[in-house]
Amino acid sequence: MKVLVATEKPFAAAAVEGIRKEVEGAGHELALLEKYTEKQQLLDAVADADALIIRSDKVTAEVLEAAKQLKIVVRAGAGYDNIDCEAAKAKGVVAENTPGQNANAVAELVFGMLVYAVRNFYNGKAGTELLGKKLGILAFGNVGRNVARIAKGFGMDVYAYDAFCPADVIEAAGVHAASSQDALFETCDVVSLHIPATPETKQSIDKALVGKMKKGGILVNTARKEVINEPELLELMAEREDIKFVTDIMPDANDEFTKFAGRYFSTPKKMGAQTAEANINAGIAAAKQINAFFKDGCTKFQVNK
Template sequence: MKVLIATEKPFAAVAVDGMRKVIEDAGAELILLEKYTAKADLLAAVADVDALIIRSDKVDAEVLDAAKNLKIVVRAGAGYDNIDLAAATAHGVSAQNTPGQNSNAVAELVFGLAVMMCRNMYNGTSGTELKGKTLGIQAFGQVGRNVARIGRGFDMSISALDPYCPDAAMEEAAVKPVHSVEELYRENRVVSIHIPATPETRGSIGYDLVTSMPKGGLLINTARKEVIDEEGLIRALEARPDLKYAADVAPDRAEEMKEKFGGRVFFTPKKMGAQTSEANINAGIAAARQAIAFLTTGEDRFRVNK
């Protein structure tokens, strides 16, 4: 068995050490492809491997065509829109993610962004506190649940929208269920986005939703830039000088927005939700374990393609 770890942005060395132990203890061979700059390097590396572990690297039909022996690809992280799921299915490849491994890191970043924006990016002017404010969570998965946990520590009033999560599960976490996206935005001073980028969600958050937020509204996006209607967001920020937007995934029109709105917008230089040593290690080792489990026992619990 051969397992390829292909990462343009490498795992931390300690994560690779842990992954190597999992893989080699199972009698498999580990192949590392780090900091590659050409797709041709990836195409050559996948030629005879049984499993592929990636981070934000793209696995499309061309990669799958080149990977003649590939049986599983694992994305170390929760999101998996960098894998062509239909192509993976067509090639008989199990596509998996590692849900929950990065969730605390992303949730902590939400509040790092929230405090910074509420304090006017620490520019010396008077800001606001999170205590007593309303927090709306758009999707109540692993990240959303951690956001709620931390929000309770700030003594915030929390509600969430997730059609796939039972009301009882939210209520057990001291979170008020809401049942429409309009209600979520209308009722919350701070809204944190955690939805995936799907045909239904792309461009779904725009002018109407953002301008429906209460005075002083703050929208935080640690999900995907594609869920934002950028034209609509820009119009909303123009119409409502009290609104702010922060994201760990820069929009396509980031420079224009920074020029127009200054300290009312903030974007991290690259996607940083999972950029902690703990999340890096957790997700990497989980990916290695899932790859080995699939190759040895057929364990397919985290499969995301049909």
């Protein structure tokens, strides 16, 4: 079987080496398409691929149409909205992600930005501490659980809400289970977002919801840009000069947010999974999942069932 790694932003060399070891060790062929600049390069490369590993690369219906032999595509990372899952399903192509491999990297970034925010972006003025503050985690998956682990080290009082995770599971992790999304925002000093971008969640973080936060509230987004209702958040921040917003996903309205100096920060590009460890872990996990699929038909991480 031919396994294509198609990455406009390449894996680290150590990750490629690990992927090669897994793929060739299982008797498959590895092909690399790195730093490509034109869609046609991807269309040509997938023509004879049986499996595909990607990062943030887009696997559209057009790509799937060109990939006549493709049986599985694995997104090395948690989010998979860059794969047209319905088109893949229609073509009989299994789509998978690698949940948990980037979780610690994202969680650590949450606290990197959060300390920066509570210390007034290191502008020389006295800030506040995280000790004793209430942290709300919206969605208690792999990243949310790592955020909770780190928060306890800071001595924070941790709450979480997840519509798909039972309250007793959250409580068993030593975290307070909020009764609702609204209650989470009303209760906590800081809310960290870890929800996927779905029809139900897109634009859901709006003025009414964030406006429930107490004075000095901080919103942290390392999830997806689409979950933020940017016009309404801009309106709220204009009305409430106590609200801070930090994110590793530059908003479409970035220029408008920058007017809130001292209350807003965005990394220049999405940084959550940008560590050497996460890069290697996700790439090797993707290769192992492809090997398991070809060996035993394993689809444990399929996202387009």
